[in-house]
Amino acid sequence: MANTALITGASSGIGRELARYHASKGGDLIITARRATELDALKSELESNHGITVTTIPLDLGTTDGAAKLYAAVNATGQSVDILINNAAFGGHGIFTERELSADLAMINLNVCALVALCHMIGSDMVANGSGRILNVSSTAAHLAGPLQATYFATKAFVSSFSQAIDGELRDKGVTVTALEPGYVATEFAAVADLEGTDLVSGKAASPASVAKCGYDAMMDGKLTVINDRKLAFQLNWIMPFLPRRMKLNFVRKMQEKAT
Numbered sequence: 001m002a003n004t005a006l007i008t009g010a011s012s013g014i015g016r017e018l019a020r021y022h023a024s025k026g027g028d029l030i031i032t033a034r035r036a037t038e039l040d041a042l043k044s045e046l047e048s049n050h051g052i053t054v055t056t057i058p059l060d061l062g063t064t065d066g067a068a069k070l071y072a073a074v075n076a077t078g079q080s081v082d083i084l085i086n087n088a089a090f091g092g093h094g095i096f097t098e099r100e101l102s103a104d105l106a107m108i109n110l111n112v113c114a115l116v117a118l119c120h121m122i123g124s125d126m127v128a129n130g131s132g133r134i135l136n137v138s139s140t141a142a143h144l145a146g147p148l149q150a151t152y153f154a155t156k157a158f159v160s161s162f163s164q165a166i167d168g169e170l171r172d173k174g175v176t177v178t179a180l181e182p183g184y185v186a187t188e189f190a191a192v193a194d195l196e197g198t199d200l201v202s203g204k205a206a207s208p209a210s211v212a213k214c215g216y217d218a219m220m221d222g223k224l225t226v227i228n229d230r231k232l233a234f235q236l237n238w239i240m241p242f243l244p245r246r247m248k249l250n251f252v253r254k255m256q257e258k259a260t
């Protein structure tokens with residue numbers, strides 16, 4: 001039986017580990033990101049280690065028509081997508097009004113608009129086929145408002161809310177949607193988001209491989225949401241909701257401040 005996964009942001013970090021994990025289970029892959037060299041290296045590695053087929057589609061998913069271009073390129077391969085993993089995203093540190101507006105709008109385009117478009121286009125095909133699994137990579141940031149990363153935290157709140165809502169619409173049509181909400185993970189994310197030197201990234205980091213396995217397994221089990229770390233899950237689900245909002249804003253701001 002065909003078992004093809006489309007994974008965005010597969011050139012590094014959690015996305016690359018999701019591709020490795022899916023390949024280890026014998027599934028074919030369509031992988032995408034901007035860096036073609038990294039995608040080609042992953043294709044060679046996975047095809048020789050697992051005897052599967054990997055298609056690479058290097059493109060910028062953050063442009064207005066990025067998702068439509070990806071969908072057209074996937075269709076041109078003649079493959080249908082059994083698993084959609086929306087993983088590509090980036091963050092950005094700083095006071096909102098002091099950041100370039102264009103950077104935050106680009107973040108919304110990738111983290112939110114492209115994800116929504118792919119869920120719509122590929123989700124519609126899955127509904128027509130009567131089956132499919134979608135994993136949307138969100139973040140623990142979905143549970144909190146995030147001073148010094150205001151737009152990023154808000155994009156992840158969107159991803160978790162949207163994922164659960166469409167699961168509620170699609171589950172009885174054979175399509176499940178899971179939101180993976182990791183805490184801090186050791187990837188290129190912190191450098192890209194300019195978070196180095198903050199308390200957020202000086203603490204314990206999960207490995208991208210462990211987070212990928214956690215999210216993939218939860219998706220296959222049809223779970224609604226999953227947090228990779230039990231202690232963090234307890235704090236976010238059972239302590240944070242009862243704390244005063246201002247206290248939480250101060251806590252998150254402090255975590256993301258840089259020593260001057």
Ligand SMILES: NC(=O)c1ccc[n+]([C@@H]2O[C@H](COP(=O)([O-])OP(=O)(O)OC[C@H]3O[C@@H](n4cnc5c(N)ncnc54)[C@H](OP(=O)(O)O)[C@@H]3O)[C@@H](O)[C@H]2O)c1
Pocket residue numbers: 008009010011012013014015032033034035036038059060061062063086087088089090110137138139140181182183184185186187188189190192208
């Ligand atoms: N690391 C963490 O602490 C953490 C915590 C919670 C949630 N997350 C989430 O985990 C997911 C993966 O992040 P990561 O930690 O693995 O970070 P990462 O190593 O920086 O990976 C991000 C991926 O997104 C791709 N990407 C970025 N901009 C793109 C664009 N315009 N078009 C196409 N692809 C683009 C990158 O590839 P190219 O540069 O080659 O395009 C890369 O493959 C994200 O959704 C992130 O929000 C991360």
